[in-house]
Amino acid sequence: MNIVEISKVLANQTRVNILKWLKNPEANFPPHQEIDHFDDGVCVGFIQDKTGLSQSTISTYLNSMQNANLVIPTRHGKWTYYRRNEEVIQAYFKALKEEL
Amino acid sequence: MNIVEISKVLANQTRVNILKWLKNPEANFPPHQEIDHFDDGVCVGFIQDKTGLSQSTISTYLNSMQNANLVIPTRHGKWTYYRRNEEVIQAYFKALKEEL
DNA sequence: TCCACATATCTATATTTTTAGATATGTAAA
DNA sequence: TTTACATATCTAAAAATATAGATATGTGGA
Numbered sequence: 594m595n596i597v598e599i600s601k602v603l604a605n606q607t608r609v610n611i612l613k614w615l616k617n618p619e620a621n622f623p624p625h626q627e628i629d630h631f632d633d634g635v636c637v638g639f640i641q642d643k644t645g646l647s648q649s650t651i652s653t654y655l656n657s658m659q660n661a662n663l664v665i666p667t668r669h670g671k672w673t674y675y676r677r678n679e680e681v682i683q684a685y686f687k688a689l690k691e692e693l
Numbered sequence: 694m695n696i697v698e699i700s701k702v703l704a705n706q707t708r709v710n711i712l713k714w715l716k717n718p719e720a721n722f723p724p725h726q727e728i729d730h731f732d733d734g735v736c737v738g739f740i741q742d743k744t745g746l747s748q749s750t751i752s753t754y755l756n757s758m759q760n761a762n763l764v765i766p767t768r769h770g771k772w773t774y775y776r777r778n779e780e781v782i783q784a785y786f787k788a789l790k791e792e793l
Numbered sequence: 794t795c796c797a798c799a800t801a802t803c804t805a806t807a808t809t810t811t812t813a814g815a816t817a818t819g820t821a822a823a
Numbered sequence: 824t825t826t827a828c829a830t831a832t833c834t835a836a837a838a839a840t841a842t843a844g845a846t847a848t849g850t851g852g853a
Contacts (some may be wrong), residue, residue: 600703647843671799671850747813771829
């Protein structure tokens with residue numbers, strides 16, 4: 594558990610917002626075309642629309658979040674869905690509380 | 694409680710180290726000349742020595758940590774002592790757990 | 794196979810952060 | 824009231840991050 598690496602991800606409001614939104618996809622995103630649930634998370638396009646930033650920026654952000662193990666990608670056909678990695682997020686809270 | 698602002702402070706290993714060291718000053722710093730306790734924390738010079746970074750850099754770091762309310766400065770004569778602001782640190786943990 | 798679409802990666806620029814040297818300020822002691 | 828010391832602030836350069844346009848890659852359908 595690398596506190597600094599994860600803190601870097603959280604040091605940006607958009608990335609924090611993405612994590613918050615993914616906590617409750619039903620409330621924050623429209624339904625997907627080919628899937629009627631959010632079990633694997635939300636596709637990149639929806640996240641991009643909600644942030645208003647460019648496609649490449651969001652892809653970069655999601656990549657950095659994935660490198661820190663905060664999100665998990667799943668490919669479904671043309672789309673990549675991202676969901677929170679709750680285990681790592683909880684482990685981060687625990688590490689902060691214990692180490693910091 | 695601004696998650697992003699505090700995360701920016703924690704997005705640097707030296708600043709995280711300083712917070713960790715200040716948790717247990719007796720174990721991490723030599724005793725002060727004019728005071729025989731760490732109730733108000735540790736003077737800037739000791740922190741600088743332990744990090745190996747320049748005086749201006751450490752002063753800048755401590756200033757950013759103070760702006761985020763993570764540490765509290767106290768002046769004693771020529772020295773400024775810094776200690777952790779446990780209330781804000783705990784509030785940050787709580788905010789992360791609830792909001793993130 | 795060719796095309797359209799979703800996403801990832803590459804490239805480049807703007808902004809922010811890191812870092813230290815120089816200088817300023819505040820304090821205590823001579 | 825000058826001097827020495829501890830710390831803060833200013834200035835500037837290097838490094839990292841943010842951001843987007845262009846291009847590449849992977850996928851499903853015509």
